[in-house]
Amino acid sequence: xxxxxxxxxxxxxxxACVTASLIGSAGARAEPGPCEVRSHSQKVAILVCPxxxxxxxxxxxxxxxxxxxxxxxxxxxxxxxxxxxxxAPATDGQLDRDAVRNAVAVWVxxxxxxxxxxxxxx
Numbered sequence: 396x397x398x399x400x401x402x403x404x405x406x407x408x409x410x411a412c413v414t415a416s417l418i419g420s421a422g423a424r425a426e427p428g429p430c431e432v433r434s435h436s437q438k439v440a441i442l443v444c445p446x447x448x449x450x451x452x453x454x455x456x457x458x459x460x461x462x463x464x465x466x467x468x469x470x471x472x473x474x475x476x477x478x479x480x481x482x483a484p485a486t487d488g489q490l491d492r493d494a495v496r497n498a499v500a501v502w503v504x505x506x507x508x509x510x511x512x513x514x515x516x517x
C-alpha cells in the first residue's frame with residue numbers, strides 16, 4: 396500500500412482553521428452581508444438587498460437575520476427599499492398586501508428554506 400505524504404503540521408493547521416471559523420461565527424447577530432435589516436420583530440425580519448443579489452445571497456442574509464430567533468422567524472426580502480415596509484409586523488399575516496406582492500423572497504427559518512416569489516400574469 397502506497398503511503399501519502401502529509402506534512403507534520405497539516406492536521407494542526409486544519410484544526411486551527413476550523414476552530415477560527417467556528418469562533419468567528421459565534422456571538423451577536425451577524426450582519427446579513429450586502430443586505431440591510433430594515434426592521435425586526437420577534438418573528439419577522441424585513442430585509443432590503445441589492446437588485447443583483449442572487450438566491451444564495453438571499454438565503455445567507457435570511458439565515459443571518461434570523462440567527463437569534465430559535466427557528467421562529469421569516470425574513471422577507473425586497474430588492475427595492477421604496478417597496479419594503481419600514482417596520483416589521485408581529486406576524487407575517489400583518490404584512491401589507493402590496494408589500495407582500497413586491498417581495499422577491501422569504502427565508503423560512505424553521506424549515507431552512509428560501510421561498511422565491513414570482514409574479515404570475517393573468
